[in-house]
């Protein structure tokens with residue numbers, strides 16, 4: 001396993017890779033974790049606030065607490081944290097075998113976590129930064145000529161979906177009975193993308209970066225994704241009128257697992273208006 005000293009940190013990349021650095025610093029990835037700001041509750045703020053921010057604090061020698069109220073952009077205010085039943089918060093044991101709280105920090109930060117003897121968790125680098133995807137790069141940053149990075153353009157679509165899936169959740173293993181029509185699973189984009197015909201029938205060409213820049217902030221204009229669709233579906237046959245509407249608005253509908261949160265159904269398919277989770281199978285009579 002890589003040691004802390006193998007990681008240079010995003011600041012070390014900026015001088016030589018200014019474009020990626022500038023874009024990435026503005027992304028939600030870069031702000032997925034930060035210390036709570038003055039006026040915010042708790043000690044740590046999880047989530048860049050694109051949709052929500054959940055606060056976490058130390059709670060005694062053996063525990064951390066995920067606080068019961070999160071901030072939601074949709075209401076610009078506080079409401080129950082996803083999955084919580086009251087505002088008291090949920091305790092996590094630091095040394096729980098399932099490592100729940102350590103896993104929160106791992107997915108929202110970069111490099112190895114530092115765990116002090118008193119149990120305090122400190123991320124090596126806050127947020128999802130360069131080396132979360134590219135791997136430790138301290139040697140490269142010191143001397144790029146002698147320590148070239150693996151060329152990320154040579155990563156196959158399958159490997160890429162795994163790199164992203166490491167945090168965004170892996171596609172289901174064979175025989176996995178995960179219910180793809182459960183609204184909470186819409187936040188697991190690799191799982192749903194892998195279940196779509198676009199993915200299964202495009203011979204390993206479709207990956208997360210077919211549609212998303214790995215560095216730039218999320219593109220939120222639905223029509224901006226039309227080009228990616230058309231690269232494989234130059235002439236999609238429609239009986240319905242589609243003029244002026246983005247492909248994704250019908251084929252990747254928004255799913256709302258609870259109030260104030262919405263995700264995009266990455267199981268690209270045909271859906272009826274108002275039913276964003278159950279695909280209408282094209283081969284079945286409709």
Ligand code: HEC
Pocket residue numbers: 027028029031032033046047048049050051106107108109128132133160163164165166167168208209212213214217218
């Ligand atoms: C180390 C874990 C990790 C890895 C690896 C990772 N992500 Fe993320 N990603 C996150 C977290 C955490 C968020 C939530 C950011 C937030 O809103 O706080 C996120 C958010 C996103 C978003 C939404 C950004 C927004 O503005 O709402 C996109 C798109 C995304 N990731 C795509 C990718 C792609 C594509 C890859 C692979 C090339 C990838 N991610 C790899 C952890 C990761």
Ligand code: HEC
Pocket residue numbers: 046047048049051052053054056066082100101103104105107108166167168169186187188189261263
């Ligand atoms: C397996 C990796 C992983 C773990 C573990 C994890 N997160 Fe995340 N988190 C993500 C990713 C990926 C996203 C982006 C989801 C999306 O936009 O589809 C995210 C998004 C969020 C958001 C933004 C709002 C939302 O619901 O999308 C908050 C807040 C958050 N996580 C808090 C936490 C907390 C608190 C914990 C621990 C209790 C935790 N996360 C554990 C990967 C993880």
Ligand code: HEC
Pocket residue numbers: 010013014017020021022024025029128129130131132133134152153154160209214215
């Ligand atoms: C979410 C994962 C992720 C993060 C975070 C990330 N990258 Fe990348 N990066 C990629 C992927 C995937 C590619 C390959 C893109 C392609 O094939 O077009 C890439 C490509 C690159 C390239 C090659 C560009 C080219 O045109 O050849 C450089 C340089 C780079 N990244 C630097 C950085 C730096 C510096 C940071 C931090 C500021 C960073 N990356 C953060 C995933 C990531």
Ligand code: HEC
Pocket residue numbers: 008009010012013014015016017130131134137138140141142144145149150151152153
């Ligand atoms: C002293 C300058 C320097 C620093 C600092 C530096 N790099 Fe590089 N990097 C290079 C050079 C030179 C190349 C090869 C030419 C190119 O593709 O730009 C390169 C290439 C890359 C590539 C692409 C490899 C390819 O084949 O396309 C990635 C990814 C990358 N660097 C990531 C990083 C990350 C992450 C950091 C920070 C931890 C970093 N670099 C710091 C100079 C640097």
Ligand code: HEC
Pocket residue numbers: 197198199201202205206210225228229230231232233247248251252268269270279280281282283
């Ligand atoms: C890498 C290529 C690729 C990309 C990109 C792609 N698709 Fe597909 N898609 C396919 C293939 C292959 C099929 C299988 C049937 C066929 O050939 O039309 C398919 C099937 C479909 C179907 C039929 C689904 C069903 O259940 O019958 C729809 C609808 C669709 N795609 C819409 C889209 C939309 C909308 C986008 C953009 C958001 C998109 N696709 C992006 C390759 C792709």
Ligand code: HEC
Pocket residue numbers: 161164165168186187189190191193206207208209210211212218219220221222225228229248252262263264265266268
């Ligand atoms: C065919 C195009 C396409 C592909 C491939 C794709 N996405 Fe998306 N993704 C979208 C669209 C469209 C949105 C909605 C953007 C918006 O309007 O805010 C989105 C949104 C997201 C978001 C923001 C939260 C949400 O669900 O709305 C995350 C995170 C994300 N994608 C991750 C991924 C990951 C990880 C992969 C690879 C497994 C992936 N995407 C592959 C088109 C795509």
Ligand code: HEC
Pocket residue numbers: 226229230233236237238239240241242245246247248249250251270271282
């Ligand atoms: C108004 C909603 C809507 C929009 C916008 C839309 N579609 Fe469709 N699409 C459908 C419906 C409904 C079907 C099922 C066939 C039908 O009724 O026309 C379909 C069918 C398809 C199919 C399967 C056709 C076949 O021959 O099996 C593909 C591929 C597809 N759409 C791609 C796209 C692409 C690419 C775009 C953007 C250029 C797009 N769609 C925009 C609703 C939409």
